Amino acid sequence: MPGVLVYESVSKDYGSGIWSRRRVRALDGFTLSLEHGEIFGFLGPNGAGKTTAIHLALGFMRPSLGSGRLLGKPFGDAPTRRRVGFLAENVALYHRSAQELLKFYGALNGMRPHRLRLRCREVLRQVELEMEADRNVARFSRGMQQRIGLAQALINDPELLILDEPTSALDPLARVAMRELLLEVNRAGKTIFLSSHLLSEIELICHRVAILNKGRLIKIGKTDDLLVSRDRYEIIARGVAQDGFTRSRMLKDGRIELIVSADSQRDALQRVWAMGGEVLSVNPARRTLEEVFVELTNREDGG
Amino acid sequence: MKPVLLIAGNFLREHRWPVLILFAWIALTALAAADFGRGRVAPDDVVFYVQQQALYICVFSAFLAADAIHNERRSRRILLLLSKAVSRAEYLLAVILGTGAMAAAYAVMFALCGEWLTARAVLPSANLWPMTALIVAGSIVAATVAMFFSTFLNPYVATALTLGFFSAPAFLHAQRHRWSVWLPGLPILRQVVDFSFRAEWHMRGTAIAIALVQSVLFWVLAAAVFERRDIAVPVE
Numbered sequence: 001m002p003g004v005l006v007y008e009s010v011s012k013d014y015g016s017g018i019w020s021r022r023r024v025r026a027l028d029g030f031t032l033s034l035e036h037g038e039i040f041g042f043l044g045p046n047g048a049g050k051t052t053a054i055h056l057a058l059g060f061m062r063p064s065l066g067s068g069r070l071l072g073k074p075f076g077d078a079p080t081r082r083r084v085g086f087l088a089e090n091v092a093l094y095h096r097s098a099q100e101l102l103k104f105y106g107a108l109n110g111m112r113p114h115r116l117r118l119r120c121r122e123v124l125r126q127v128e129l130e131m132e133a134d135r136n137v138a139r140f141s142r143g144m145q146q147r148i149g150l151a152q153a154l155i156n157d158p159e160l161l162i163l164d165e166p167t168s169a170l171d172p173l174a175r176v177a178m179r180e181l182l183l184e185v186n187r188a189g190k191t192i193f194l195s196s197h198l199l200s201e202i203e204l205i206c207h208r209v210a211i212l213n214k215g216r217l218i219k220i221g222k223t224d225d226l227l228v229s230r231d232r233y234e235i236i237a238r239g240v241a242q243d244g245f246t247r248s249r250m251l252k253d254g255r256i257e258l259i260v261s262a263d264s265q266r267d268a269l270q271r272v273w274a275m276g277g278e279v280l281s282v283n284p285a286r287r288t289l290e291e292v293f294v295e296l297t298n299r300e301d302g303g
Numbered sequence: 304m305k306p307v308l309l310i311a312g313n314f315l316r317e318h319r320w321p322v323l324i325l326f327a328w329i330a331l332t333a334l335a336a337a338d339f340g341r342g343r344v345a346p347d348d349v350v351f352y353v354q355q356q357a358l359y360i361c362v363f364s365a366f367l368a369a370d371a372i373h374n375e376r377r378s379r380r381i382l383l384l385l386s387k388a389v390s391r392a393e394y395l396l397a398v399i400l401g402t403g404a405m406a407a408a409y410a411v412m413f414a415l416c417g418e419w420l421t422a423r424a425v426l427p428s429a430n431l432w433p434m435t436a437l438i439v440a441g442s443i444v445a446a447t448v449a450m451f452f453s454t455f456l457n458p459y460v461a462t463a464l465t466l467g468f469f470s471a472p473a474f475l476h477a478q479r480h481r482w483s484v485w486l487p488g489l490p491i492l493r494q495v496v497d498f499s500f501r502a503e504w505h506m507r508g509t510a511i512a513i514a515l516v517q518s519v520l521f522w523v524l525a526a527a528v529f530e531r532r533d534i535a536v537p538v539e
Contacts, residue, residue, distance in 0.1 A: 014533075060382065060386075086382075086386035108310070110305070110388060
């Protein structure tokens, strides 16, 4: 099955000013393929080119080099966008009631009035704004606007949902609700392309992750694979003192967690046994996505 | 066609306040022309009123259309619109339709005020409604040309260029040439300048037809340019 969203060596240059001939490369030979039914996390520091990549897919801009396909059609094909839902970063909405707004966006995607009415009620319930259906979105808080933005992206029951920083304006409770909603949408067979700064969000829900820096893809892989360290191990032991181990942490019930490098793993185990302790488990150490992200971007930046 | 009508309706709705203000402006200028309802109105004042309003409506349409894309891009609302199954050509057509509808509403209000003024000036009003049709056609061609320029220029430059584009032939006496009939808006401009309430003044249907054909041509050109433009402002 071809990728739901495919970038083939896509580059994008911007002019740096009206009078300047200098070009800034926002995206550089970017190649990526999204598989059907996955939640794909798209990470990168500010200016990495994440939004540019999303805008190219939706046809808001044209690649300077390379090409891409959205649901099997070249980028920019208007009828294909009927099968896509999009939420922009800093969502900007027309000032009208939430219900009217959803009907407007749904009708633009060719939805029939009866289905639109039903779907409107459904998505307002999903984003927990059904009680606000008749209120003008101009009077909504930033978080509520973000949720109505997500509702308009879901209104046409899209096959592919492209979300650019969807949780940036949400409070922690609303973030949890959004996460649950995205998982529910994904369970219904939809593919989700999620760009976010909130690494914990990505870590919790994404099947695969790509990290972008200065327009270049620096890492792509399954989230679990990225988080598992190949060169560090986590030893859980009992009956030993914390002193004498450089990276250790006391856990409950007298257990201790030791983080050791692959080279010193044998040595650490022998020391535990020599101290009369008991080894409970040895596993590859798990890093946070934040650690992976910082390490990779620093390495790229020469830091 | 449905997305076009929806976006055009939305455009009208978004500009409802300027339209209402313009309605008040037309009524006020009509009142002023009638010396605030006192005495008989001079025929020349009514002719001046008609010509002035006709040009205002066309200029207003050019302003509105030139600013439309820029405003939507600046507010970033265009992103959600064009993330739906709407092509850029359809989007531009919707803006033209919205502007045309606004010009039509403006022109009808103008005609109603004109009726009132002609009654006070004891003038035949038969030429008013054909003039209204000319104004709507002139507004549409002005809006389309302004929108074409605004697809690749700043809206203020686009408006200035549009006004220059329409008025330059008149200053250059190009209207005396046979081919000048094909200059955008010129046949309509000529009819507005020559307007009178006398029976000799006739609206020429060809002027409207030419304006509409030119509007279609400029819409096609605008769509071709806009299709190649990056609409998303890099925010990163």
